[in-house]
Amino acid sequence: MSTIMYTITDEAPMLATASLLPIVRGFTSKAGVDVATRDISLAGRILAAFADRLPEDQRESDALSELGALARTPEANIIKLPNISASVPQLKAAIAELQAHGFALPDYPESPSSDDEREIRARYDAVKGSAVNPVLREGNSDRRAPHAVKNYAKAHPHRMGEWSNESRTQVATMSEGDFRESEQSVVVRGEKTLQIVHVAPDGTETILKDAMATEDGDIIDASVMRASALDAFLAEQIDEARERDVLFSLHLKATMMKVSDPVIFGHAVRAFFPEVFARFGAELEAAGISANNGLGAVLGGLDALDAGTAESIRTLVAKRLLEGPELAMVDSDRGITNLHVPSDVIVDASMPAMIRTSGKMWGSDGATHDTLAVIPDSSYAPIYQVVIDDCRRHGAFDPATMGTVPNVGLMAQKAEEYGSHDKTFVAPQDGRIEVRSTCGCQDAALTSHTVEAGDIFRACHTKDAPVRDWVALAVRRARLSNTPAFFWLDPERAHDREIAAKVERYLGEENTDGLDIRVLSPVEAMKETLERTRAGLDTISVTGNVLRDYLTDLFPIMELGTSAKMLSVVPLMAGGGLFETGAGGSAPKHVQQLMSENYLRWDSLGEFLALAESLRHLARHDGNREAEVLANALDRATETLLNEGKSPERRLGGIDNRGSHFFLALYWARELASQTDSPVLAETFAPVAHDLSEAKEQIEQELLEVQGSPAEIGGYYRPAPESTAAVMRPSATLNAIIDQLAAR
Incomplete structure (x- = not known):
């Protein structure tokens, strides 16, 4: 058998x-x-x-x-x-x-x-x-809409919301102090064993992660989300949403990015309800109630506090919600806000749903409204602004005529951010965090970041063999389907520069005669892909792990009405x-x-x-x-x-x-x-x-x-x-x- x-x-x-x-x-x-x-x-x-x-x-x-x-x-x-x-x-x-x-x-x-x-x-x-x-x-990902599914969607197009060129919806993302800005990336030469070490101001060293085995050609990245910059950014966006009279919505991946994003989510909850945490933060912490678990967990845990404190917190929350800005809602009927539960609003699903619904999200009144979509880290957020600008200018996409955008995604062997969980830490105190080789040599530190207490440090490990396999899979899919393939790589991002160098090298080992294969920044790749899609032309997106997730929800939701109808093969x-x-x-x-x-x-x-x-x-x-x-x-x-x-x-x-x-x-x-x-x-x-x-x-x-x-x-x-x-x-x-x- x-x-x-x-x-x-x-x-x-x-x-x-x-x-x-x-x-x-x-x-x-x-x-x-x-x-x-x-x-x-x-x-x-x-x-x-x-x-x-x-x-x-x-x-x-x-x-x-x-x-x-x-x-x-x-x-x-x-x-x-x-x-x-x-x-x-x-x-x-x-x-x-x-x-x-x-x-x-x-x-x-x-x-x-x-x-x-x-x-x-x-x-x-x-x-x-x-x-x-x-x-x-x-293995790496090969996701596409089967011909039968795509043909059915064209013959029976799902409903798309109408866009207005006066839509006030936009994406807000950090310009400094985030993971993208601070990223450092190195290619390992020879086999090494690495550590992640925190060095306190007095020189005391704490090993955060030990015995990371690497092979020749592997890419190691490290970056920091500055807590102070994050808090300032969130406060600005809350004020911006109030002044512009649009919904405030936060879009993260608190499930897949299970260490870093719940912490960022907690910062947003505290930023939206500053008086609650200024007055009662100590009591909430003592009761084991964490903002990282969302507003729902805070309200649901109030029975652990004395009645007077619990009632004061409920009053402050209600007052803040009334003052605005209005929060986007997950469930208007039940009063479940965008900040209630970290797993309720997952960026790769919530942003496409918003784009499909005229760039609007649901408000507490049960109606849809323009939205300020807050995506703190700027690594990938700009691609959504490109789509919003395109819809504002040209209107909603037409499922009956639009092309398809399959994806070849780099994800094998815990590549990139999705493999970073065991290498992500909240800085316990000021100092610096280094990724070091255990060789004991003078140049042992591969990366080094100064940190303040509360900063989020994240390291990623992308092995060489999966990158080679990813490039070969992209070429194979481009030839089998006779479709242009774009590698989405940001020349201003440290990690992507190292990946791009490998892509160039490994493309040279493949037969690319007659194929249209290009390396474009994510913003340029999105613009080119959208233009082709509106013209009914197909385009393969070749991306890293996070963009694989984002695009294989975004385009299928526009093309098919759901990403559940995609064929997802991992050779x-x-x-x-x-x-x-x-x-x-x-x-x-x-x-x-x-x-x-x-x-x-x-x-x-x-x-x-x-x-x-x-x-x-x-x-x-x-x-x-x-x-x-x-x-x-x-x-x-x-x-x-x-x-x-x-x-x-x-x-x-x-x-x-x-x-x-x-x-x-x-x-x-x-x-x-x-x-x-x-x-x-x-x-x-x-x-x-x-x-x-x-x-x-x-x-x-x-x-x-x-x-x-x-x-x-x-x-x-x-x-x-x-x-x-x-x-x-x-x-x-x-x-x-x-x-x-x-x-x-």
Whole structure:
């Protein structure tokens, strides 16, 4: 049997898996393909982190580490669904739910005061934020809209908000004191072991990070976000938003950038509510209430204070919200502001959504308004201003005519900022922070920054081999699709200059005859790409890890209405394949709707696309001809599903996620029954196609009749498997046909 590893994750994707996976297993088993599962959900990762502290019957294996090891082998074939990159509030909620289920987990220590609490905190910190992707992404990213999806979007364009040339929306970013301005970058010569060291004014040295192994040609960056400059910038933007009468909105990546961005988020909360923290900061800190966790955590933790102090804080918060500027809202009906929860406003999703909605965000009055979009670090913020200026000048993009912008992203082996978590620190006191070689030689310091207490120091490590692989992948994609490819590299940024030098060198090793491959600054690349996109021309963006995230939400949201419909393939450097299934940003709302209405509008299109590519990879790697037949039939079935309008609808009473899975099974079985490349598969699936067709009305009725009442699944982060299966497989008729297929 060939094997595909299918990940169990969180929220709506996890619920959808309970419905889709039995269908997938039934179909693939007929081609000698075994679909195994590994649980990398937030709850699963928490339990694995404390396996040695739990009773034997509560222990979970470390599935993430197992998959990480598999990803470094030629045999890897992993389908990775969206998972929670947990903020602290999400982490605490998951812990509380697991404790309520009887798991003997310790509380999350907000302010650890003993060695045991510090160890507990370290285990939890390893689980939060971007804990999954850096482990599995042992290759670079190839993300694109499949032809069938793009053609469907052109024929059935989604609605785009109208732009006015008088829009007052703009991006605000720092001009000094941020990561971009302070960045230092060096190329390591020879193999070295590095340390990150803090040197106090009296010469006392503290090792912040030890034993960083590097190889010849690796790039090491270090930079500092100055706390004083950040605070001054935030105060200025709050005043600017008030004076211009626009919404104030903060856009960060507090999930993926799990160390630096929650700290920046906390600075923004304190800047917006200065009187609260000036008067009661000590009391809040003593109660373990941190601004880094957002306004919601502050308000939610007030019961830990005496009643008079709590009431004073509530009064000050209400007064500040009334005085303005008005905050952009995540949920106007529930009063959830842009500053409530760090994980609620993720820049790569929130900025495209704003751009799609006429450059506006929601206010507390339930209407949309022009916005001051605050993105403190200036490394990538200017690209959004280019898009806003373009829309103000030319109007909204037209999904029916616009070109497509696939991406080749540098992300292998924890490249760039997304691998910086264990090398990011808040300066404990004044002094300097150096990245040093342990050689003991005179020029041991590779980088050196003066710091003040509270400054955020960040170091990144980009290995040479992934850069070479990234360049080769870009050339390969440009040739296969006959599409121009632009490397987005900033000549004024230290890191990008080093990357650009490698790009030039490694392009010389590739056959680029007849290809249009250019290196442009991000601003120029965006301008050129937008011009081509409006003309209906395609352009490959070749970017680093952060821009990969930003662009593979921005353009798909404009082109397709969502980034969940993108095909995301990661050719692993060892020869295996990782197949990702799109974004999960709206997954919480989907779960809430399922629990209240027994209706799941999550679209599993990304899973369909990933599975087809996974089967194709299996066919190439294992010589499994039937797997390729399955893949080709699945692609045709997916295109039929789109054209027949059988994707999930948004509202109760329509086709939901479970209904779309039924139609996929029906169309897939029909395609397999009618194809001639594998007579065995045609004979196997002919009765399946017949049975599904004959039972179509009965199955639809069974799926529809459960809608409208609350669904009980036994938990949000760790739902009960039996309850989940019962909710997600409500059609006895469909289940009997699929289960019979699997048993044959």
